[in-house]
Structures are given as C-alpha cells and as structure tokens.
Amino acid sequence: MIQIIDIHKSFGRQKVLDGVDLDIEAGKTTVIIGRSGGGKSVLLKHIIGLLKPDRGQILVEGVDITKLNDRDLNEIRKKFGMLFQEAALFDSMTVGDNVAFPLREHARMSEAEIREIVADRLRAVGLSGVEAKMPSELSGGMRKRVGLARAIAMRPRIVLFDEPTTGLDPVMTEAINQLIIDTQRNYDLTCVVISHDIQSIFRIGHRIAMLYEGKIVASGTPDEIRASQNPVVRQFLSGSIEGPIKII
Amino acid sequence: MNFVLGAVDYVGRAVLHSVEEAGRIFQLFLSVLAWLVRPPLRLRPIFKQMEFVGVRSIFVVVLTGTFTGMVLALQTYHGFRMFSAESMVGATVALSMTRELGPVLTALMVTARAGSAMAAELGTMRVTEQIDALYVMAANPVKYLIVPRMVASVVMLPFLTIVSDFVGVVGGYFVGVHLLRINSGIFMKNITKIVELDDIFNGLIKAAFFGLILSLIGCYKGFNTTGGAEGVGRATTEAVVLASVMILISDYFLTALMF
Ligand SMILES: Nc1ncnc2c1ncn2[C@@H]1O[C@H](COP(=O)(O)OP(=O)(O)OP(=O)(O)O)[C@@H](O)[C@H]1O
Ligand SMILES: [Mg+2]
Numbered sequence: 282m283i284q285i286i287d288i289h290k291s292f293g294r295q296k297v298l299d300g301v302d303l304d305i306e307a308g309k310t311t312v313i314i315g316r317s318g319g320g321k322s323v324l325l326k327h328i329i330g331l332l333k334p335d336r337g338q339i340l341v342e343g344v345d346i347t348k349l350n351d352r353d354l355n356e357i358r359k360k361f362g363m364l365f366q367e368a369a370l371f372d373s374m375t376v377g378d379n380v381a382f383p384l385r386e387h388a389r390m391s392e393a394e395i396r397e398i399v400a401d402r403l404r405a406v407g408l409s410g411v412e413a414k415m416p417s418e419l420s421g422g423m424r425k426r427v428g429l430a431r432a433i434a435m436r437p438r439i440v441l442f443d444e445p446t447t448g449l450d451p452v453m454t455e456a457i458n459q460l461i462i463d464t465q466r467n468y469d470l471t472c473v474v475i476s477h478d479i480q481s482i483f484r485i486g487h488r489i490a491m492l493y494e495g496k497i498v499a500s501g502t503p504d505e506i507r508a509s510q511n512p513v514v515r516q517f518l519s520g521s522i523e524g525p526i527k528i529i
Numbered sequence: 530m531n532f533v534l535g536a537v538d539y540v541g542r543a544v545l546h547s548v549e550e551a552g553r554i555f556q557l558f559l560s561v562l563a564w565l566v567r568p569p570l571r572l573r574p575i576f577k578q579m580e581f582v583g584v585r586s587i588f589v590v591v592l593t594g595t596f597t598g599m600v601l602a603l604q605t606y607h608g609f610r611m612f613s614a615e616s617m618v619g620a621t622v623a624l625s626m627t628r629e630l631g632p633v634l635t636a637l638m639v640t641a642r643a644g645s646a647m648a649a650e651l652g653t654m655r656v657t658e659q660i661d662a663l664y665v666m667a668a669n670p671v672k673y674l675i676v677p678r679m680v681a682s683v684v685m686l687p688f689l690t691i692v693s694d695f696v697g698v699v700g701g702y703f704v705g706v707h708l709l710r711i712n713s714g715i716f717m718k719n720i721t722k723i724v725e726l727d728d729i730f731n732g733l734i735k736a737a738f739f740g741l742i743l744s745l746i747g748c749y750k751g752f753n754t755t756g757g758a759e760g761v762g763r764a765t766t767e768a769v770v771l772a773s774v775m776i777l778i779s780d781y782f783l784t785a786l787m788f
Contacts, residue, residue, distance in 0.1 A: 331661050355667040363665045369658040373650075383666045 282307035282439070282471050288327060288337035290320075297323050298334070299495030305488075310465050310472040312482050314517065315492035316526060321475045322366055324492065325441050328473065329361050330354050341439075359387055362437035366444050366475075368428035370416040376403070376427050377412030383435045402430040405460055407453065422449045429457065433464055440464075442474045446481055458484050479518060483507070491517065493526070554749050557671070561679055561745075564672040574677035582643045582678070582744075583685030587692060589638050594693035597630050598622055598700030606709050615709075619716035620723040622701030623694075627724060627732045628788065631694040633780055636686060636739030640772045644747035647678050648768035651751025652761035660752070675752065679744040686740030687733040694729065731787045738783065739776050746772040 283305035290298040297320040305311045305328075315321050326332040327339060330346045338345045341357055349357065362383075370379050380399045384390060390398075403409055406426035416424055425448060432440055445461065446454040458481050465472050465485075476482050482489060483503045490500035491514050499511045506514060516524030601622045609615050651674060654660050663670045698720070705711045750768035754760045 326661070329665055331664060351669075355669075358665060358667040361665065363662075365658050365662060367658060369662040371654075371659055371662070372657075382668075386666060386668050 282342065283328060283473075284338075284340040285324075285328070286338040286340070288324070288334045288339065290323060290327065290332065290334050296495060298327075301337070301492070301495065301497055303490055303497050303500065305471065305473055307471050308469050309487040310461070310474060310485050311488045311490060312474045312476055312486035313490050313492055314476065314482060316517070317477070319492055320495060321492055322443055325363075325443055325473065325475060328441060329358060329363055359435075360438045362432035362435060362440040364425070364428045364432040364440075364442045364445055366447075368416075368424040370424055370427055370431070372416045374416075375412060376408075376414050376416065376419070379416065379427060380412075380431045380434050382431065388435065398434060399430075402434050403427070405433075405464075406430045407456055422453060425449070426453075426457070429460070436468055437470075439471045439473075442472065442476075444475050444477065446476065446478055454478065454481065461485050479520075553753075554745060557675070557749050557752070558745055560671050561675055564669065564676050565680070567672075571677075574673070575680050578677045578681035579685050581646070582639060582681045582740075583688060586635075586639050586642055586685075586689055589642060590635050590689045590693050591696050593634050593638055594626070594631065594696040595700040597634060598626060598697030598702075599704045601625055601630070601697070602701035602704040602709070606705065606711070615711050616715045616719055618705045618709075618711055619698075619701060620719040622705070623698050623720045623724045624728060626694045626697035626701075627729045629732075629780070629784070631690045631697060632686075632732045632736040632739060633776065635689045635693045635736060636743060636776045637773055639682070639686065639689065639740070640743040640747075640769055640776065643682070644743040644772050645765050645769050647744060647747030648751040648754075648765045649761055651675075651748055652754035652764040655752065655754045656757050656760060670752070675748045678748055679741065682740035682744035683737050684740075686736040690733055690736035691729075694732065734787075735780065735783050738779065742775050742779060743772040746775065 285301055285303040285305070288298050288301040289296075301324060303311075313321050313324065323332060327334055328341075330339075330349070334347055337347070339347055341360075344357065346354060346357055370376075371382070374382070377396075377399050380402055381395050384395045384398060388395075399412060400409070403411060406429050408423060408426055408430070411419070411423070411427075416427070419427065425445065429442070429445060432442070442461065446457050449457060461472065461474065462485055464470060472485075474485060476485075486503055488500060489503055489506045490497050491506070491511070492498075493513045499506065499509050499514045501509070507518070509515065512525050516526050522528065602618055605618050605621045606615060609617055609621075651660070654674070660670050660674075663673060702713075702716060705716055706713045747768045750764040750771070751761075754764040756763070
C-alpha cells in the first residue's frame with residue numbers, strides 16, 4: 282500500500298531521517314515507535330507529502346508522491362485522514378465545523394447529512410453534543426479526540442494517527458484504542474499510528490516498527506517485537522535507563 | 530580591508546535576501562490571481578474579511594481623517610494668510626486629502642489594524658499546524674485564507690478612503706470656517722473649482738493598490754512564519770514595517786505616474 286524507500290531528511294545540519302525503509306501493508310495497522318524527538322512525526326508528514334525528503338521515494342499505491350505536483354498530490358490526499366500530534370483544529374471554527382470541514386470540502390452531501398455524520402463521529406470519540414463549542418474551550422484530550430473525529434469523518438482509506446492517546450486518561454485511552462481497532466476492522470482501513478504507550482502498541486498494532494537514529498531498526502508482528510533481541514527495542518519496551526538509547 | 534569586505538558581504542547578502550523575498554511575494558501574488566479566477570469563488574469568507582478590514586476600521590479612519598483635515602486647515606491658514614490666500618485653505622485641504630493623505634493615512638491605519646492581524650492569524654495557524662491540516666484535507670490555504678483577505682482589502686480600501694476624504698474636508702471646514710472665520714461660500718467654491726473628479730478617482734486607485742500591498746505582505750509574512758509564538762510576533766512586526774514602507778514608496782511612484 283505504502284512503501285517508504287530510503288528516505289533521508291535533514292533540517293539544517295540536523296539529520297533527522299537517515300535512510301528509512303518501511304512497507305505499510307494495506308488493511309493493517311502499523312505502529313511506529315521510537316524515542317521522543319526521534320523523527321516519528323517528521324516521517325508521518327512525509328507519508329502525506331507535507332514534507333519533501335532530501336532523498337528517497339514514497340510510493341502510495343505505486344505512485345511516487347515525492348514527485349507529484351500540487352494538484353495530483355491533492356487527489357492522493359483525499360484518500361488520507363490525519364490526526365496531528367497537537368490536533369491542529371481550526372480555532373476560528375466551532376468543533377462541529379471542524380469535523381464537517383472535509384465533508385463540506387469534498388463530499389456532495391446535504392447539510393442534514395453532514396450534521397448527522399458529525400454527530401456520529403463525535404459520539405464515537407465520546408464527545409456528543411460539543412458541536413457548538415470552540416476548540417479553545419476544550420481540554421487537550423478533548424481537542425485530540427475532536428481531531429480524531431475530523432480525521433475519520435470522511436472514512437478515508439488510509440489514516441495517520443500521531444499519538445492518538447497521549448494525554449488521555451486510562452479509560453479514554455482504552456476507548457480510543459477500541460475505536461481505532463473497530464474502525465480499522467469495519468472499514469478495512471490502512472492505519473499508521475505513532476504511539477509511546479506500550480499497552481496500546483500491542484493492542485492495536487498488526488505490525489510494529491521501531492525508528493531509531495533515523496532508521497527503522499526493527500519491524501515485525503507484535504509477537505516478533507516482543508521477542509526481539511535488538512537491544513534498542515528491548516530497552517524501549519522495558520523502559521530501562523540502561524542500554525544503547527542515550528539520555529542526554 | 531577586512532572590514533570593507535565584511536561590509537560588502539553584509540550588504541550583498543541583504544540585497545540578495547530582499548530580491549529573493551520580493552520574488553517569493555510576487556509568486557504568492559500570482560498564485561492568488563490563479564485561485565481568484567478558478568471557480569467557485571466563495572463569497573462568505575470574503576464578506577467576513579470585508580467586515581473585519583472595512584467596517585471595523587471606520588472608526589479609526591474617521592478619527593485620523595478628521596484630525597488630519599483639521600490640522601491641515603490650521604497649518605495652511607497660517608501660511609496662506611501671509612499672502613492673503615486664506616480663501617484657498619479649503620481647496621488645499623481637499624486636494625491634499627483626496628490625492629495623498631486620504632489614501633495613505635487610511636492604508637497605514639488599516640495596515641496597523643488588519644495587516645498585522647493577517648500576519649498574526651496566519652502565523653498562528655502556521656505554527657499550530659492548522660495550515661498543514663488544510664493541505665492534508667486537500668484544501669488549498671491560498672484559496673481559503675489569502676484570497677478572501679486580499680479581495681476584501683482591495684475592495685474596502687477605496688471605500689475607507691472616501692470616508693477619510695470626506696471627514697478630512699469636514700474637519701478642515703470646521704476649523705477654517707468656524708474657528709478661523711474663513712467665508713464659508715468661498716471655502717466651498719474654491720474646493721469645487723479646483724478639485725477635480727480625477728483627483729478623487731486617482732486617490733481611490735492608489736487606495737486599492739495599497740490594499741493589495743498591505744494584505745499581500747501581511748499574508749506572506751504570516752504564511753511563512755517559523756518559530757512558535759516568538760516567530761508570530763516577528764512576522765507581525767515585519768509585516769507592518771514592510772507594508773508601511775512599501776506603501777510610502779509606491780505612493781511616490783504612483784503619484785509620479787498619475788499627476
Ligand atoms: N519543521 C522543522 N524544522 C526544523 N526542525 C524540525 C522540524 N520538524 C521537526 N524538526 C526536528 O526534527 C526532530 C524530530 O522531530 P519529530 O517531531 O519528528 O519527533 P517525534 O519523534 O515526533 O517526537 P515526539 O515523540 O516527542 O513527538 C526534532 O529534533 C525536531 O527538532
Ligand atoms: Mg511527534
């Protein structure tokens with residue numbers, strides 16, 4: 282579905298991605314883990330063409346999106362939904378208008394139909410009835426869930442989640458994990474999830490990939506990752522201070 | 530020697546940077562034009578911006594216009610009295626307002642009010658990834674955010690300038706006729722005799738052009754913001770300074786062309 286081939290990216294003198302190779306399978310959930318500041322969000326933004334790599338290719342259904350012009354890239358983007366790490370809600374619009382935005386933009390639907398879908402998506406993230414609120418009136422966790430509702434509003438075929446459960450309480454974390462699992466299964470979505478939460482990783486991931494020092498150092502099924510002998514993976518999963526990952 | 534080389538290096542870089550930036554501003558302008566002629570053109574966001582840029586600037590434009598007209602009358606009166614030309618005070622005020630001060634002052638006030646807001650709003654949207662979110666949802670930010678602001682500014686600036694011209698003359702009339710006792714009939718007759726429709730009209734063209742400058746620069750600076758809250762502050766300041774300077778510079782050239 283999505284093939285990431287030898288992606289390199291630097292910001293100024295800082296090398297963030299140093300030859301990332303990763304296959305993202307269709308109809309599966311791939312979880313990307315890695316240390317904070319390791320370039321996970323940067324990688325996700327490459328997948329949807331928000332950042333251009335210095336080198337390498339990203340094939341979405343066989344099309345190299347790093348070479349596309351704006352118009353063709355837009356067509357590809359219509360297949361995607363994305364939840365940003367900080368939600369990135371439009372703060373000049375109500376919550377309802379935020380969730381409705383992709384629908385008004387690309388779907389030919391009546392206002393009544395749109396309202397119904399917005400209510401449905403907000404219910405799914407446990408936020409019924411907040412349509413009229415402004416994003417600035419919400420808590421961080423609520424904003425994230427509205428961002429999630431907006432990302433899945435159109436039922437895109439591919440959804441990118443940047444830390445969907447960070448900052449949520451344990452009960453809400455479980456609810457959102459279940460939502461991702463259900464939506465993925467029911468609509469046969471391809472999901473890419475960035476997460477730090479070890480429990481969530483194993484609950485939602487069909488494949489898990491570890492990004493470390495600009496490369497994918499391990500990838501496989503949850504069982505393979507659990508049994509991995511890679512010292513970086515072992516240290517990350519155990520949360521130990523001792524190991525190759527340096528805390529500077 | 531090193532010092533000289535350093536200075537040349539510095540100036541060279543500054544010039545290159547300005548040329549490059551001018552190029553990118555022009556590029557943004559071209560893409561605004563391209564989106565403008567590409568249907569559908571949504572009117573609601575344009576009206577919203579027209580309210581913000583136009584309607585909500587009226588108060589400050591009235592205030593500055595009135596006092597400018599008043600002080601112009603006062604100053605020219607003292608000058609003209611020396612050769613008994615008090616009767617020309619009204620015409621001078623009206624001519625200065627319509628040709629120069631109406632459009633320029635209005636543009637500077639709107640730059641401070643709305644141009645800065647454009648830079649701050651777009652800058653905030655940039656640093657909080659809202660602009661990225663637009664791209665992700667296959668909605669072009671130039672069409673969504675910049676086209677309405679520029680259309681609104683180009684349309685509203687001439688209207689605000691008419692207001693400014695009018696209250697300026699009224700202010701001048703008040704000072705000239707009521708405070709300085711110039712004959713009201715002569716004051717008005719000289720205005721109508723000397724000020725032509727072209728003076729007003731050219732002033733309005735200037736105003737529209739200034740509206741273009743202030744919104745283009747405000748949007749450009751906001752759109753290209755980097756570096757968090759501090760970056761938004763920097764973008765806002767740069768937008769106001771650059772737009773004000775460009776308005777004054779282009780005013781000279783427009784005047785040289787028109788009159
Ligand atoms: N637009 C940018 N300009 C310059 N540097 C950037 C930019 N975006 C990211 N970086 C840098 O790239 C590195 C990776 O950032 P990224 O946001 O991808 O980390 P992350 O893995 O998502 O971390 P976290 O888990 O904390 O969200 C950071 O050091 C960051 O400073
Ligand atoms: Mg991140």
